Amino acid sequence: MLEIKDLHANINGKEILKGINLTIKEGEVHAIMGPNGSGKSTLSAVLAGNPNYEVTKGSASFLGKNLLELSPEDRSREGLFLSFQYPVEIQGVSMVNFMRAAVNEHRKYKKLPALSASDFLKLMRERKEFVELDNSLANRSVNEGFSGGEKKRNEIFQMAMLEPRLSILDETDSGLDIDALRIVANGVNKLKNPHSSTIVITHYQRLLDYIKPDIVHVLYKGQIVKTGTPDLALELEERGYDWIKKELGE
Amino acid sequence: MPENIIEDFTKGEYKYGFTSDIETDIIPTGLNEDVVRLISAKKEEPEWLLNFRLKAFEHWKKLEPPTWAHLDIPEIDFQKISYFAAPKKKVKSMDEVDPELIKTFNKLGIPLEEQMALSGMAVDAVMDSVSVKTTFKENLMEKGIIFCSFSEAVKHHPDLVQKYLGSVVPYADNYYAALNSAVFSDGSFVYIPKGVRCPMELSTYFRINAENTGQFERTLIVADEEAYVSYLEGCTAPQRDENQLHAAIVEIIVHDNAEVKYSTVQNWYPGDKNGNGGIYNFVTKRGICHENAKLSWTQVETGSAITWKYPSCILKGDNSSAEFYSVAVTNNYQQADTGTKMIHLGKNTRSHIVSKGISAGKSQNSYRGLVKVAKNAENSRNYSQCDSLLLGDKCGAHTFPYMDINNKSSVVEHEATTSKISEEQIFYCNQRGISTEDAIGLIVNGYAKEVINKLPMEFAVEAQKLLQVSLEGSVG
Numbered sequence: 001m002l003e004i005k006d007l008h009a010n011i012n013g014k015e016i017l018k019g020i021n022l023t024i025k026e027g028e029v030h031a032i033m034g035p036n037g038s039g040k041s042t043l044s045a046v047l048a049g050n051p052n053y054e055v056t057k058g059s060a061s062f063l064g065k066n067l068l069e070l071s072p073e074d075r076s077r078e079g080l081f082l083s084f085q086y087p088v089e090i091q092g093v094s095m096v097n098f099m100r101a102a103v104n105e106h107r108k109y110k111k112l113p114a115l116s117a118s119d120f121l122k123l124m125r126e127r128k129e130f131v132e133l134d135n136s137l138a139n140r141s142v143n144e145g146f147s148g149g150e151k152k153r154n155e156i157f158q159m160a161m162l163e164p165r166l167s168i169l170d171e172t173d174s175g176l177d178i179d180a181l182r183i184v185a186n187g188v189n190k191l192k193n194p195h196s197s198t199i200v201i202t203h204y205q206r207l208l209d210y211i212k213p214d215i216v217h218v219l220y221k222g223q224i225v226k227t228g229t230p231d232l233a234l235e236l237e238e239r240g241y242d243w244i245k246k247e248l249g250e
Numbered sequence: 251m252p253e254n255i256i257e258d259f260t261k262g263e264y265k266y267g268f269t270s271d272i273e274t275d276i277i278p279t280g281l282n283e284d285v286v287r288l289i290s291a292k293k294e295e296p297e298w299l300l301n302f303r304l305k306a307f308e309h310w311k312k313l314e315p316p317t318w319a320h321l322d323i324p325e326i327d328f329q330k331i332s333y334f335a336a337p338k339k340k341v342k343s344m345d346e347v348d349p350e351l352i353k354t355f356n357k358l359g360i361p362l363e364e365q366m367a368l369s370g371m372a373v374d375a376v377m378d379s380v381s382v383k384t385t386f387k388e389n390l391m392e393k394g395i396i397f398c399s400f401s402e403a404v405k406h407h408p409d410l411v412q413k414y415l416g417s418v419v420p421y422a423d424n425y426y427a428a429l430n431s432a433v434f435s436d437g438s439f440v441y442i443p444k445g446v447r448c449p450m451e452l453s454t455y456f457r458i459n460a461e462n463t464g465q466f467e468r469t470l471i472v473a474d475e476e477a478y479v480s481y482l483e484g485c486t487a488p489q490r491d492e493n494q495l496h497a498a499i500v501e502i503i504v505h506d507n508a509e510v511k512y513s514t515v516q517n518w519y520p521g522d523k524n525g526n527g528g529i530y531n532f533v534t535k536r537g538i539c540h541e542n543a544k545l546s547w548t549q550v551e552t553g554s555a556i557t558w559k560y561p562s563c564i565l566k567g568d569n570s571s572a573e574f575y576s577v578a579v580t581n582n583y584q585q586a587d588t589g590t591k592m593i594h595l596g597k598n599t600r601s602h603i604v605s606k607g608i609s610a611g612k613s614q615n616s617y618r619g620l621v622k623v624a625k626n627a628e629n630s631r632n633y634s635q636c637d638s639l640l641l642g643d644k645c646g647a648h649t650f651p652y653m654d655i656n657n658k659s660s661v662v663e664h665e666a667t668t669s670k671i672s673e674e675q676i677f678y679c680n681q682r683g684i685s686t687e688d689a690i691g692l693i694v695n696g697y698a699k700e701v702i703n704k705l706p707m708e709f710a711v712e713a714q715k716l717l718q719v720s721l722e723g724s725v726g
Contacts, residue, residue: 090678099682
């Protein structure tokens, strides 16, 4: 589904990703862990097409297409979803208008007719249940005045609406208390199906207790330095990252 | 790179920029007493109106153009403008209307044939200096409602015109008001009799077509006691390299317990992306509210190279109220200095101001508002909210609120915010599959919602589209 080869990327002229290789198959859940500043969020931003980052080398194909040539909106329409670490607030734009625009753009891309207002509202009511958001959601402005937990639940709600093939959860657990974490993780698990894949970016094992990864990677200084089974995450939780640095001869 | 995203803001095309090939009766350029007399003669006006014009002209000659606005206005050569242009053929019935003219208004989406008017909206169409057609006139007359061109009103209802003309905006009010009073050509006249609720939206559509002409229209609306009317005004002009002057006056008289809603969608040609051409829009709009009366101004301003406009209200009667809801968009090199004046004279008077500025490109957008509370205006109340939204970092947004409060029991509040559409917001929308143009449209319409919601339905939809089109290409 996703194949990344020797990917290098800069921000403001500084190289952050220094040769990422990663292959994700249909139905797999990959966890990417690593210390602060290792490039985890940069990787998700680059995959989503954030214009602040410049890819200098390497390739990334998504469902057989050259991902790096697609505009950010087309990447979304192709089925790539990023759950933002810090979702932005958009004053004055209601969630219902925002999601309706998004869903209908996705449908247009697939040459499907736009959803009627009533069908859309029905879908929205159904999907917000995944993350236990209440009815007031529809008329609230996008993320405006949302608590930290609500913002993350709202991200997963949008994921439920757009039914992506590949979801990247960028530190979705940060700033969540244990109840919110459970709600968010449950939402993600309910959305899982044999044709969709997930990249979970996190610092902590905690989230992986709920969202079980198939494969765990350690990202360090812009490269994937170790790949293993879910046991690797447990080991990191116990021993920290120093032993990996030692293995790398630092 | 990221800055470019909010930089290339200028591909938006003006879709009303066409010209129509209509035989026009146009007087030579230049302005002097003879021209004023000629206009009056062409319109076969009574003596009192000619005298009104001449007094205004004498006064205008003594005035200097105002310079206090936050506008860079090139010097205007008033001798290079023609003050009267009219489509040649006189119209008695629809069959006699120049087909080109019908085509023009159809192209603008203004149906002049009554059976085609879907929304049941009565329309007065003004091309250059004269009104070409007013629809539903007879139906309205059955209720005693007068809706006709200003010239017809002078002929058929001279007493009403003479009574109210200049009663809210005297000819000596300001430079452009004096000029308009001297050379005004046509416009709309509305009279709603006592206790009558006007059953349909009344609407005037202004179109400049001829070259080197100015448009100086005059609108007079009178709502007698307990009457109600909702009035709409739209305007467009062809795309030309030179600037054209539009200096209008709107006067509204709202008698005891009456209500008037006045909505404008101003879409005069704004000039091209390099700032060439476009309309200079210098307009004086003012209403007076008698006891317990209500006046509401709603404006969506997207056009004109320069806008100088302050729809205002004199709250003369006790318990009267006024609203001003405005969205002003400037892009490229457009300049707008717009706002309102709320003059509280009566007791328990209320005013509410919501101004939303949107600036993009290299434009300058200013809100200028005055709230004045007279000594005897006890328990008056004003609330003003002025928001500015910036797209990019080469445009300017300014707020000039003035307050003159002479009564201690009154409460006046002012709030202002400035926000910017950020690249993060755009990227967030992109990531959900929404293109940058659509994202801007969503954000701008969300921001302007409070004002757009005040417009009548058909206009609201138009206005939403217009906002998006005006900002098209603003974000690359």
